[in-house]
Amino acid sequence: MSLSKKSTVIVENLRKKQMRESISAGKRLDGRSLDEIRPIEIELDVIKKANGSAWVKLGNTEVVAGVKVETGEPFEGLENSGAMIITAEVLPIASPHVEPGPPDEETIELARVVDRGVRESEMLDLSKLVLVPGKIVYTIFVDCSVINVDGNLLDATSYAVVSALASCKMPVFEIKDDKVIETGKTQEPPITTLPISVTTVRIGDYLISDPTTEEEACMDARLTITTNSKGSIVAMQKGLKGYFSIEDVKSIADKALIKGEEIRGKIKGLINIG
């Protein structure tokens, strides 16, 4: 059951006033223009025990994603497909407003939206990750730990997952005498595209991309759009209790394609793949 909640972050009216004045003049409180994304920093292979990992900083929002590749049963109805499971946890270290405990509805939404972008874009060609059809397949776990919250967890987590997967070294498993053995060799993951999400929010009459915590506390509605390298949209999610006009949605989608391509290029450069 989902319940409306009291806001945890209350922004001072002074700051809201400053924010409104600043935004109507085309700049945000941190100096960015309305559609400008914060600087992205990515450090790869930060968790040596994982098969792939990435520590992403999107401004002050920080997320660590780790990839662990094992073997297991395929999902029901997907006999010829490797299994991929993406989870996220907003760690209690990340913000004074997080209570330790099982994931709440926002965290579950976060993991599922990120998963949808990766899965629907077919970033990983899961058909290449089957050992015995219907019985034994590769199981790819991508687990995310949010280290510091300063808005836009959706995009930061998504970039962490994409970077960790694209840069991972997958173990090679083989079937010998009806048993799964780890050969000790590694292989490149079967990557087909880099799905990139861009989140835009509405504050009053203005559309702002990549919001900070403070901006999120003032937003009316949020729209996350994930695109692939071919220029198609593969996932979308609207959040919060406000609304968007049809023009808003179309304009956000256009922007997401353009910005998405820019960020894709940046991430490719940062993780050093073609």
Added chain:
Amino acid sequence: MQEVKRKYVIPGDIVAEGNLRPLVNVFKNGNSIVATRIGITESNNDGAKVIPLSGIYFPRANDIVVGKILDHSSLSWSVDINSCFAAHLPAQDIFGRDFSPAHDDMGRQLSTGDVIVARIAIFDRTRDPILTIQDKDLGKIPTGELIKISPTRVPRLIGKRGSMIQTIEQASSTRITIGQNGIIVVSGKDKEGITLAINAIHIVEVEAHTSNLTQRIRQLLNVPESEIESDDTQTSEAGDTTINQDELNSNNDKEMGMINSNGTK
């Protein structure tokens, strides 16, 4: 005052040996006075203490604080004062003794998100802090830029008898309201002045423990030497309290209130 050399310490370090009185942020262990915080030691004939460099704001009666209205019940507003306790501003403080929720509308006076400068009227170990805005120059702050610094740096920002903050105010043509809780509001007509003031404040925050800070701030603000002489005669701006340096240090450190001379378990 004879001063023993100042030292940088972390918790557990010895501040001084001998028969000195433990003052604040220290405890006595046998013949030694031991630090309980990261900071700078200060020992002389009056005793030994540590001036802390980190820590959240712990309320103290009579402190001036800048707070944010969170909510209100039928009898008081709850106020975020950037501390470990929410503070309360009784409705009676504004409406008077015969306040009644039936005919007095609290929401019209102060609403969620409003910023106020208030004095902590009552605070002790048994309850949340109670605020008042009845004194001169207290009340709602309608405009200005809000910034936050570590509360441990506030004394340095105010300076001896307010000298540091007044230097910044005058050079940048701004009015700066400082809360002991580390929340500051800078207002002025000129955007450049406000930016200059904010830069100066951030430098004081980062370099509070270093020497020659006053000179460097003067340089940043382009203040000629001769203007800084009149420390003693200047009165502080509204919203600040006039405190001397010694009082500042001891006020800052007294927040714990309990100096356990028997520090060992």
Added chain:
Amino acid sequence: MVQSRSLIDESGKRTDGRVIDELREVKIKVGIVKNADGSALIEFGKNKIIAAVYGPREVHPKHMALSDRCVVRCRYHMSPFSTDTRKSPAPSRRETEISKVIRESLEPALILEDYPRAAIDVFIEVLQADGGSRCAGISAASVALADAGINMRDMVSACAAGKVDDKIVIDINDTEDKEGGADMPVAYMPNLKKITLLQLDGELNPNEFNTSLDEAVRGCLKVYEIQRSSLMEKYFGDEKEMKE
């Protein structure tokens, strides 16, 4: 536990190349989580652990508050990718026990009476584990508590010692933990000279126990030096002494 294979080779090298009285490399970075009141990232060998402190802060729910001192909450948690085999995100019994012993290792150092009706939250997140993660977590938490400006009687430094190939070794790694003869984590307040955590897994005769304890404390003191220099670096930079 009885070992099934030798873990120290003929030239005295352990599985990770160290000799028996050598600690793994320790690095500590202070203030790494911007939202927290105090924080530290520790790399202890292959352990990579973040400790973050929020406090003193309000107690939720209010009825859990204590009138004369503050409440300490401590959570030790491992990320799913932190271990050799992927771990489920749900808290395990092991994490619950470790959260408790860690809290009990830090509380003696905290002056809890200074913060009545408030709470201090200590969160330890293991991003990568390789034996000795609870000791590394305690050491990082102590730095985070000092960084948060909580009143402390002393720092808390931790290190494990144990028995491998019938020899007493300092700072047990993951393989030695799983296959070795004994593992004894210890937490120690270096100035007050008091032990605040002591556990044992394995078998030690009285002689071996005494030697292990001495070795573990020696390890704690080495960790203390690194805790101190990491805090000094953040707060005082290169300045070792105050210039007037």
